Amino acid sequence: MLLQSLLWPYVEWVIRFWLAKLFFMFGVSQLMHWQVTLALAGNENPIPFIAPAEAAYISTACDLAGAALLALGFMTRYAAIPLLALSFITQWQYEPFDTQLFWTALFGWFAINGAGPVSMDGLLRHGLEESAIPLIPRIIGFSKQLRSRGSPLYASMIRVWLGLALLLSALAGSMQWNLASVARWLPLDVAMRTPVPAAFLGGALFVLGVGTRYVAIALLLSLFVYSVTDPRATDAIYLAMLLAMLGVHGGGSVSLDLAIDALRRRLSRKQDPHGPPSAERLPRVVIVGAGFGGLRCAEALRHVRVSVTLIDRNNYHLFQPLLYQVATAALSPGDIAMPARPMFRDAPNTRLLLGAVTGIDTKRQTVLLEKLLREGGVGGARTGAQRDRGRTGNQAPHSDRVRAGGGHFGCD
Structure with missing residues (x-):
């Protein structure tokens, strides 16, 4: 990583x-x-x-x-x-x-x-x-999905492809095989310039997907040393590029490396039944309100080992400083109301609940909602905001008010 x-x-x-x-x-x-x-x-x-x-x-x-x-x-x-x-x-x-x-x-x-x-x-x-241009957010979302799901699979395909080329080139040199039928689709000419022991061992491990990162780095170093002594290997720069890619990204989603890692985690859980804290065992933090304070608190806890529950009666975050522009028809309400759930899409320890908080029971450490009782550990209440006019506070009785979300905000 x-x-x-x-x-x-x-x-x-x-x-x-x-x-x-x-x-x-x-x-x-x-x-x-x-x-x-x-x-x-x-x-x-x-x-x-x-x-x-x-x-x-x-x-x-x-x-x-x-x-x-x-x-x-x-x-x-x-x-x-x-x-x-x-x-x-x-x-x-x-x-x-x-x-x-x-x-x-x-x-x-x-x-x-x-x-x-x-x-x-x-x-x-x-x-x-988060652009308002039509289709752009969907295209960006599709690109992210393609990258997260397609890249590991493509890395596996490249790994097997290179492994077959290295393995066949090593075997062809020792057994005098005729590989003309597959030469169009496998880089055998460049693979044959890799030292035979490194090509045979590296190719076999690549095909199996075992120790891909370490094998790729070792092959990259051997290719560099070999290119110094053999000028013909200078065009193997593209093989070095693919080896660097595998050395960084690993063997992809289809490899024995992943199976071995999954088996290791399963055995470690059996040896340690308590294991690392799951979402149920993590300390719980309940944040009331998805305003500026609530979002800032949830963002600060994004990478902390706690289970965060963010509760708001709306499914969006209201950017209150621009309410006056909505009131004067300069902006539409959708321009200052941003969905809160996508902000924490990549935060597995954070969940959002839609509901109105009716009370907090400090003795039982619970948050009371309209329709359910939510348990909590540490609480954070960020339920509203007040106007701040600096040194012009005496203007408050003379300012207009904009009604939004059950609260009043000044419009000067």
Whole structure:
């Protein structure tokens, strides 16, 4: 987790920028030699189901625009998808190269995982998540789901794919196997430049998904040492990129690493029946009111080992300082009423209850609601706000009042 949060954002930026620079140079070269590009498209159409001239325009535009967006990290998924398609079609239709396979694998990662924090997407992601622009929050939510569920599965696929390439390359060298039938879909040429013992052991462990992070880091170091002594291994930079990805993110959602970890946790729970405190055993904190004070208190307890219950009679947080603009029809009520539940979607120790608190029993440590009795440990009551006019408090009798949520707020 430390590598993923501290090191990977910059490694991911280097990989993204490397690919962007490469494909941008492809696009520039095609533009500078446009007649040659058209002639090549006529002989070897890069997109076989489109007319050659149109295919040349599309491939050049994808190289230039996709590379620019990829370098900025802006709309990274939509930039990676056409570049992925071009790399895959080229590998499938024409002369296969390991480099094109690695491009396809890396673009697939960016199409599923998107760009990291060091990108325009990373800067805009949090602000657009609560945007009022139609469909934008849904697109951001879908992207988060795709990243959280698709990235581990894709990492497993890349792990098995690399493991098979390493394992077959090691076996082919010792048993004289003919692997021409699978050479189009496995990077065997680059894998054969890995030392045979490291390729055999690393490939077997990759296929099983055992110790993926440690195996990837060890293979990365061996590949670096081998590339110093063998100049042919310099094009193995793309293999190093994928190994770095596995070294940071692990073996993905389908691996023996996860099964071993689940078994270890189960055995530890059997040995220690009390185990770590569950939600029922954690100290309970009940916060009454989802105003500024209640939300600030719940936010401060987000990463504390306590069970937090936030109770409010409304399912939204009211931004009271802008009530006067609603009263004067400058804003709609929806602009200052934000749903409270999404604020704590990623806080498993926090739950929100909709209800009106009718009382607090300090002796029994319970909070009384209209329809149920809620037990509590430590309580926090943040049930309202008062006007603060600073040094103009003598104006209070002469100010208008805005009725909202059962309370009165000044409108000066």
